[in-house]
Amino acid sequence: MESEAAAVAAEATPGEWEWLASIEDAINSTFDPVADAVASVIFYAPTLGGVTFPLIVLWLVVAAVVFTIYFKGIQFTSWRTSWDLVRGKFSRASDPGEVTHFQALSSAVSGTVGLGNIAGVGAAVTLGGPGATFWMIIAGLFGMCTKFVECTLGVKYREVHEDGSVTGGPFRYLPIAFERFGSGVSRTLTIVFAVALFFFGAVGGNMFQANQTFAQAREVTGGEDGFLGSSGSALIFGLVLAFLVGAVIIGGITSIAQVTSKLVPAMAILYLGTCLLVILGNIPNIPAAIGEIVTGAFNPEGVAGGALGVLIIGFQRAAFSNEAGVGSAPIAHSAVKTKHPVSEGFVALLEPFIDTVVICTMTALTIVIADSAYYAEQREVVAGGGPTPDGVVVTSRAFETFLPQFPVILAIAVALFAFSTLITWSYYTMKAWTELFGRSKRSEAIFKIVFCMFTVIGSVMTFTSVLTFADSMLFVCAIVNLLACYILLPKVREELRSFREGRRTGAIKEVPVEERATT
DSSP states (O other): OOSOHHHHOOOOSOTTOHHHHHHHHHHHHHHHHHHHHHHHHHTOOOEETTEEOOHHHHHHHHHHHHHHHHTTSHHHHOHHHHHHHHTTTTOBTTSSSSBOHHHHHHHHHHHHOSGGGTHHHHHHHHHHOTHHHHHHHHHHHHHHHHHHHHHHHHHHTOEEOTTSOEEOTHHHHHHHHHGGGOHHHHHHHHHHHHHHHHHHHHIIIIIHHHHHHHHHHHHHTTGGGSTTOSTTHHHHHHHHHHHHHHHHHTTHHHHHHHHHHHHHHHHHHHHHHHHHHHHHTTGGGHHHHHHHHHHHHHSOSSOTTHHHHHHHHHHHHHHHHHOTTTSSHHHHHTTBOOSOHHHHHHHHTHHHIIIIIIIIHHHHHHHHHHOOHHHHHHHHHHHTTOOOOOHHHHHHHHHHTTOTTHHHHHHHHHHHHHHHHHHHHHHHHHHHHHHHHOOOHHHHHHHHHHHHHHHHHHHHOOOHHHHHHHHHHHHHHHHHHHHHHHHTHHHHHHHHHHHHHHHHHTSSOOOOGGGBOOO
């Protein structure tokens, strides 16, 4: 799920519903001081070379670099192993767990690929110019190792219940990591993580996604004067969306994985295919655009802070996009069918590559290569100290350079991205709920009803200050999670050595096709 939800939230409350607007205003005015206070701490941003740099981004990037050095660049040397594992070559249908490697990867990717890959990147290349793309790629490549570490731990310390379901991720390895500081500290930090994850999942991973899905649907159906512009349409839309979400999440991670394993490839092909058409439709501009991306990374024009400024913008976009280190993805990955925890680490490292190196980069390339008049105009506005433009519009105008109808495809992609994010975050949020309120069928049923209610509310209302607070909560998770990852690094190295030794001696060998876990 993308953070920066509040920054890109659209005004989606129907103007006719004044009583809803008054409730929203009351909640925002009451919550503003709390949201601002928390955000000022979590997103504390000292000025560096004329550019503000949130320390939480530095926390994420430094961890990615440290882990990469510790494991000697494993994300660059293990491509064949990762690919073989995704294809199921080393996992049996009888292995403990609920989903295949491919389904676990699809579920986790669906939680990170969202509106930020479209709107966030559009804003990033406008603020930082084409050079931001270069640093975005670099940060994404380093983030792959963070996912390797946290997802290996998520599987290593998971609990497989009697009914075959799994509870894993930070909820199981945080207590192990922090037990040296005493049971009180260990339990407190785990609860802090659970509360933060629940709050973000209910608001940023649910309400915001529902809100944006309705806003985009209304936009392409004629806006206020169109099919979805009438009074009550948002409520009806929310009820329909909640029904679709409920139909998927009622079956748990198995059902979610079955949907995302089909939805993620489909939406990726739709969106990336459209980007590729725009790029190929502007072939003469490709060499110059690539040159701008490389030179703009080190010698940018019109960017506050110069080369340092564009580096910060690129790193920030990547860190906020792939969520490497936040601790959400290990929850989905821990449900995988495997006997070897590090095997899922190899699979998980592909996630930032797909999310940031591929999808975010394709969005950036489309904008830079299309070089629409709107993009050039907004870059001048930003360079002159003006406001950051709506990133969706920047991307949409790039699509229009190829065909006027392409923004409709963009709206469909946004809807698919939002829905996939929503259902995956339902699983993450449920695990936080059961950590706080206990694991039982009744507790899980109550959660699913509550989650779907938030979906309806999100379609009708946008609580901007609550979304700001939710964003902060996501990165509270990152602070706690990465501390645990640092402490448990030796355990990950032990798992890696064990797996490699098993492959060398033949103890771990390729599974016959008929015995493999299949999608």
